[in-house]
Amino acid sequence: MGGYILRRLVSAVPVLLGITVIVFLIMALIPGDPATAILGSYATPENVARINRELGLDEPLWRQYVIWLGNLLQGDFGQSFALNRPVLDEVMERFGATLILAGTSFVLCSVLGVIAGTISAANQYGWADKAITFTVLLGISIPSFFLGMMMILLFAVQLRWFPVSGMWPIYGARDAAALASHLAMPALALAVVATGVIARLSRSALLEVLRQDFIRTARAKGVHERSVIWRHALRAAMVSILPVLGIQAGFVLSGAVYIEIVFQWPGIGRMLVDAILRRDILLVQGGVIVVAACYVLFNIAVDVAQSLLDPRIRT
């Protein structure tokens, strides 16, 4: 088992490197000349050359990449010019808020999606199946940012159940209860689409499994139907549901960008959008790399969970 985890971690190294290459190349696409940007358009050619040398911009592209990567590995992601603080500090602070939001959402959509899909499959063509199928269709069709806005109107403005936006109350204690009430709406809005996708997939994975011979064996043993569905069928179906949970985690992270804007959540998505609009490129770069790396690691965790679930792939 330990060997398996180690192998998966090692196999992630080229992927992580690939991510840095892609981000580096995209950033190299940026038109314009940093030296002119720093010195203004009246700069003398000598001064431009000096700045370029200082910044390492006269080096060939691959050397620039190696130097840049070396800095990244030492935790030096550069300085955000707009915020005037190290990129990594800002990214880590914002990423924490995003993790709380996206993590809660991910747990919500995994649990709700699998349960809804299982109920749907167990009652195929029954009223519960139809109701779930219709709700799921609605859920995967509604843009999360629009859903979030409508939830604010209903639950915050009309019913006053939850605060309109933000992560903490402006006045008052920053305790778990305050966080939960601020988290409820954005986490739910963010979870809806992924819940729908997971419910759909769980339903078809279960229907596939329910026709297998070992389900008939379980019934022939006299196992209760409830246990046939939730123990035998669901366990086997999880083998094909788990990889999709990994993919959906990516969608939850992506959707968090919109939800953070709608609910004024101080996460990394809002930071990225603001940074793009301010053309704070180093901040964008740092944010993208940290989140993508996290996502890669998360998918390794999913693979490990998969191997725990299915003894046949454990070697």
Next chain:
Amino acid sequence: MTGAFSLFARNRLALAGGILLTLVVLLALSAPLLPLADPDVTNTSQRFLPPFSEGALLGTDHLGRDLLSRLLWGTRLSLAVGFAAAVIAAGIGAAIGVIAGFYGGRLDNVIMRGVDMLMAFPYILLALAIVAALGPGLLNALIAVAAVNVPFFARNIRGITVGLAHKEFVDAARLAGLSRPQIILTEILPNVLPVIVIAMSTTIGWMILETAGLSFLGLGSQPPQADLGSMLGEARAALISHPHTSVVPGVMILVIVMSINLLGDGIRDALDPRLKSGALSRPMAATRLARSSTPPEQKLPGVLAIEGLETEFHVGQRRLRAVGGVDLAVKPGECLGIIGESGSGKSVTALSVTGLVASPPGVITGGAVRYQGEDLIGAPYSRLRAVRGREIAYIFQDPLATLHPLYRVGDQLIEAIQAHQKVDAKTARARAVALLRDVRIPNPESRIANYPHEMSGGMRQRVGIAMALANDPEVIIADEPTTALDVTVQAQILSLLDDLRRSRDLAIVFITHDFGVVAQLCDRVAVMYAGKVVEEGPTDAVLAAPRHPYTARLIACVPELGGGRRRLEAIPGLPPAVDRLPEGCAFADRCTKTRESCRAGPIPLTQEGARAVRCLYPETQAAREVAE
């Protein structure tokens, strides 16, 4: 194809989606022709007019612009951008996929590594990075969304191309001297095109959502030009005071994406052959029952008596009669063999006993199954469940498929015990070990922790038998339990079953297509053909002097060890299809001595002493000798 189309047309939701989408597209297309206000003319004295105001059907926005006009123009833009992004992504992705899949080798490797890298990003990060580099703007948002979706198409199309690249027609084109680009254009492309179109139709909704999302963030269309996303983004500031400016574009996005999803699902379902055959429906906990008449009193003696059992498969309009009135009975300590070709209805008969026939499509349409006098057909689920495994247990054919692959065999045994007995985990475990020892598995204490895939075929089948014995049942139904095993293991399993039957006074119903197995184990044998018992009697008597021509031919098919060279007589023809069973004898078409009367009407099973035969002109000893 017509089948697919009618399936699609019957799917009312998909049809509704199609109509809705057509309407929206027509409206968007006709925006320049309609008498609409200029979408970009501001009028600050008319800000935030509510819907249904005069001159502004949907009201106005924060700058006093007509919302209806902006909505239609915005829809036009969103549809166009989403569609363009889908076409670009599909085009580039398909090109990459086809090249990688067709050329293969190192090129394929390098390309697919790159694709994997791109897929390692949550999609929006990549889109944001691209927009960050190119700068905000609708065209750049379009490029970002298209680029982000290229890997998806590349990977799908590559998979299909790899499959095509080694097909005969591609080899033929190669031999005909066509160059590789020519082969791609003339042979590969026409075959992947439908897949590209379908993949595009299912992702176009996503593309519209994603571009709307970027515009919503202010990174897409820039004012005054507006697509649905930026309309929503601009309206957000006035969400609480004037919600209608948000609701209008939001609902439009919802309508578009939902109608595309409905349509896409409809297309996908229509093209899925499994839906048509009903292969995706879930089998219920017990077989469906549609018995028109109440069964008569029990006639046959025995712990288990099957009387007049009829089981059908209902597939669409077709009625496949798998079991057409079967009578069988078995006494304690007795072993009854059921023999027949595949499709003769022997397994369906066995599964019908406790309602285990998959349903849909299975339906029990008549007869009775009496266990100690109680009719199990029509018994409530709770009673069936109590009988299954406790009174009547099954052993199935292929234990790799019939044991749960993800649970340890010990846990599966313990579950079988605890399904019927209230015992704690420790006792159940001890019993599971004892059961494994009973079926002669060496080292049961360590074997109990094995997963099925860690055992050999023979060991797995022993586990299957142990599971059947777990609750000391009265009847065991073994459905070809030795078919998947090699001969020596088969012999061990048979002698094990024989011992168990004698020591526990079990009644065994043994289903097989192997006369050798029947001869070794069974006291009596019933021969089934096309859903009916055609001959029944003590094993020795039937084997020595078969009465039904089918039995005789079946025995003649069995090669004999040391029997010298003899012509093995295969039976010509095939059993009749079970939805077109003839009125008379089902074997008539394959029989050598068929007469007019054989086809006239149903032929009864005639009892003669211990034996019974369903034939008007049964084989006689004299005739057999002549034949030989």
